[in-house]
Amino acid sequence: MSGPDADKERQQTMISADEVRVAQAGERYRARSRRIQRLRRILPIIILVIAGSTLTWVVFRTVMSGVERRANESRELRLDNPQFHGQDEQGRSFLIGAKGAIRNPDTGQYVLVGPVLRLNLGGKKVTELTADGGTYDEERRSIIIGPNVRIIDGESGFTLNTPQAVIDTRTGIVTGDKGVEGTSPLGTIKASAYAIHDQGKRVEFLGQGEQKISGTINPAESGR
Numbered sequence: 001m002s003g004p005d006a007d008k009e010r011q012q013t014m015i016s017a018d019e020v021r022v023a024q025a026g027e028r029y030r031a032r033s034r035r036i037q038r039l040r041r042i043l044p045i046i047i048l049v050i051a052g053s054t055l056t057w058v059v060f061r062t063v064m065s066g067v068e069r070r071a072n073e074s075r076e077l078r079l080d081n082p083q084f085h086g087q088d089e090q091g092r093s094f095l096i097g098a099k100g101a102i103r104n105p106d107t108g109q110y111v112l113v114g115p116v117l118r119l120n121l122g123g124k125k126v127t128e129l130t131a132d133g134g135t136y137d138e139e140r141r142s143i144i145i146g147p148n149v150r151i152i153d154g155e156s157g158f159t160l161n162t163p164q165a166v167i168d169t170r171t172g173i174v175t176g177d178k179g180v181e182g183t184s185p186l187g188t189i190k191a192s193a194y195a196i197h198d199q200g201k202r203v204e205f206l207g208q209g210e211q212k213i214s215g216t217i218n219p220a221e222s223g224r
Contacts, residue, residue, distance in 0.1 A: 077103035082110075084136065088172040094119050096136060096143065110136040115145050119172060119200060127200035128152045129165055129174070143167040149176070153200050158184040160194065160203075173197055177208070182215075189215035 084096040099114035112134040119127040129152075134145030146164035151174070153159070162180040167173075174196040182189045182205075191205035191213045207213045 077105075079103075079110075084110075084138075086141075086169055089170050090172070092120050092172055094169060094172065098134075101136070108137075108139055110138065112136055112143075112145070115143075117143065117145070117167060119174075125153070125200060127174075127196070129167070131165070141169040143169065146178075151196070158182060158203070162194070180205070185218065187215055187217040189213065 079101040097116040098112040115134040117129040131145035151160040163178040177193040192208040193206040195204040
């Protein structure tokens with residue numbers, strides 16, 4: 001079929017097809033525009049929800065941390081100027097004193113502030129140990145004190161200075177392996193380790209590695 005009428009019909013068909021495509025494209029554009037508008041309204045809400053959730057979680061953890069900390073503190077036993085009395089296996093008395101003590105509820109150990117330990121209390125001879133801090137394990141019957149440990153024998157006047165002392169309250173033996181310096185009327189001594197036996201009646205000095213035992217003797221005092 002040809003002629004002016006056929007050409008006119010084809011042109012009309014093409015125009016109709018173009019109009020349909022334009023209408024479809026316009027509908028897609030409007031649908032996309034509506035989605036963008038919805039997202040523009042929803043996104044700020046989502047951002048606020050996320051920010052609010054993060055802030056709520058931070059506040060929650062802060063509050064819970066405070067609650068847990070207060071709970072742990074409430075379980076701690078704090079003592080001012082405490083004194084612990086005991087005896088070793090030979091019935092010799094000892095006294096543990098301190099400016100303060102805090103009992104750890106998880107381990108049962110006492111953290112000591114300014115501890116003072118007196119061995120053979122009530123006898124003719126008292127050995128006293130002092131330090132800046134320490135730990136008392138009542139179950140294991142052991143005490144570790146330090147730093148700045150000072151051990152004084154009241155009868156002989158012998159004094160030891162050492163970074164740390166370990167006391168076995170069952171036997172009364174005091175040991176340390178972090179170095180020691182001793183002074184007495186007889187002279188001075190340096191060693192890498194030491195052990196005090198029999199409530200201070202016998203002191204043993206040890207050299208470890210390259211560090212040997214060294215000392216000086218006061219002839220005037222030793223000759224008396």
